[in-house]
Amino acid sequence: MVSGLPMTHSLPQIDSRHRRSVEPISTPDRLLLGPGPSNAHPTVLSALARTPIGHLDPLYVDLMGEVQELLRYAWQTDNRLTLPMSGTGSAAMEATLANTVEPGDRVLVAVKGYFGNRLADMAGRYRADVRVIEKPWGEAFTLDELDSALQHHKPAILAMVHAETSTGVCQPMEGVGDLCRKHDCLLLLDTVTSLGGVPLYLDEWKVDMAYSCSQKGLSCPPGLGPFTMGPRAEAKLAARKDKVPNWYLDVSLLNQYWGSDRVYHHTAPVNMNFGMREALRLLADEGLDNAWSRHRCNAEALWKGLESLGLEMHVPEALRLPTLTTVRIPDDVDGKAFSSYLLNTHGIEVGGGLGALAGKIWRVGLMGYNSTPENVNRLLNLFETELPRFREGSCVAA
């Protein structure tokens, strides 16, 4: 019978083949020291469990304003259009391109790892004329290299990654914004693994668009993608001939909701934003200078400890990210077996390599709430005592 009619009318039989009787959820308390997600702060987790409120509730509107303002602080920007996209960091990445790329626009992507390639893939889907310059995975671009490439390709947008999660490289950003102004192009920056943990000055660096994630330096679970756009990028958006070819990520619509009009766009993920608000509050309470120093100190202790065990970092120290360390897997070690052992026996997650670095490195994250001396010591202790068992010729426990 047609739905909408009283239930006294007969309905088709319910098919129970996919009905499952499962136990209540019981996930373990992992220590997530991989490339992300990282552990969330307990205060943030508590906020997630609050009773939802309406996305147009005056109290939620106030909370939106706090989130926006605290994000500006974290990113060191005055950008009016600063807000968390209602998706993960990849959605925020796509939002930067979707809003500013018009068909035929030239987009130059400086690729030095996995996420640079993703930017190039996305830009192509928005019908950009995509150009790519590349560096080996583990290196950064110099200003001269960028200058030549901008001169040669004359792009409308230069897209690059500040903190490459796949390689552990921190791209030096001083002077890049000035180059982009000189060559009249927008600068788009991935700050997924730097926001909250690595010195980051969007306005000082003249960055026009940036995005990040919630689950790393901000100590929130994954699910929101901080996004920001400055006046030069806004002008490009305003001058578009056609609608943004992505409704969900259309900043001109989102701005009416996050701006003073509060026009309904989509139902915001209110609980995730409760968590984000608390995560940003904790960061502001700690202060950026303290948060950055903490990440630096703990990373340095990790590097020193690993090196004293004879292990080699993949990235030279001057370019090394404090949030994510790439450690070369020794030739005589089964890297995957060791990380599986850490996960299954000790509940510690450490990442493996992606793409060109698959099987060659471990990726160790010390991000946000997880960047503590205790976590560094716990991990170093396991490398010291347990890694030898995973060297060739050792007797490895199942």
Next chain:
Amino acid sequence: MVSGLPMTHSLPQIDSRHRRSVEPISTPDRLLLGPGPSNAHPTVLSALARTPIGHLDPLYVDLMGEVQELLRYAWQTDNRLTLPMSGTGSAAMEATLANTVEPGDRVLVAVKGYFGNRLADMAGRYRADVRVIEKPWGEAFTLDELDSALQHHKPAILAMVHAETSTGVCQPMEGVGDLCRKHDCLLLLDTVTSLGGVPLYLDEWKVDMAYSCSQKGLSCPPGLGPFTMGPRAEAKLAARKDKVPNWYLDVSLLNQYWGSDRVYHHTAPVNMNFGMREALRLLADEGLDNAWSRHRCNAEALWKGLESLGLEMHVPEALRLPTLTTVRIPDDVDGKAFSSYLLNTHGIEVGGGLGALAGKIWRVGLMGYNSTPENVNRLLNLFETELPRFREGSCVAA
């Protein structure tokens, strides 16, 4: 100084103009009886606060499988490609179009409310040749009307809304799928306000694509968008000439992650999926038949009670949604003042009208966890005792 260098080098001054010292979050426990979000089940909220696990953790992979299977049960479908999009219901809506529309494809949208218009807007952004048929807000389409329109427009896709959240109308679906097969087009259905609360048989109805949200019949906070696609829609996706023009919502990539390959796509919102898993578990435990009957009974009690107070429903009973009731605001009542009073004095959210119905109706949701006799009685009691004070000539308290 350049980031990535030791902190002993001088860094630019941190700008603290956007730093805010705010109190820990303290949102109230609202009763959300509007169009959504609805209150989440306490078990679901607890799940959100669990320690995250990695999105490639074997335990998370198991959980993904459970979520997919339980979604198939809730939707009554065998579709292999059934998964929650990592965004809200609007993202899942966009995913249906982004994956199947190629430039120039004709998409016929049957519009009878706000969300039909949104489908038309989105389809246009994917360069569809969009055609629209319309009914007044509060009515449904007949099979004859749909048949003529399909005959006339010969679309590749017919998109329509099962449960129109803006009007409270439940579109009868029997026979629509057969019409679409006859006219060789795909059937795309919005089930945002029906999943979990209203009889829904995707496969029986020959629906090719559907989407929903987490925050209504499933008793989860907003943030995930259940999505499903059957074999005919999959075939259209597989035959695309170009890549899906939306990376984040590209089902051919998502399928490698949610399918048996588990290829990394984006970092899944793991905590939201903890909640979704529990929400779907609770629905399977209750059983669809019981959940649908519960929604129906409580809605009927609401209708009867409101009518006995002299209020009029906007939709004839045969087309009325059990999850969302639209109540006409009497001419002599300031509807906005009454709903503000309910929110501010009693912590109860009731929605107003959108678009053509702005100022003319209240929207009362009884969805998922909130569909209880207690909530019906509490609301009816307030309508009985407090509404008279909001009639013209009454002395309204500030």
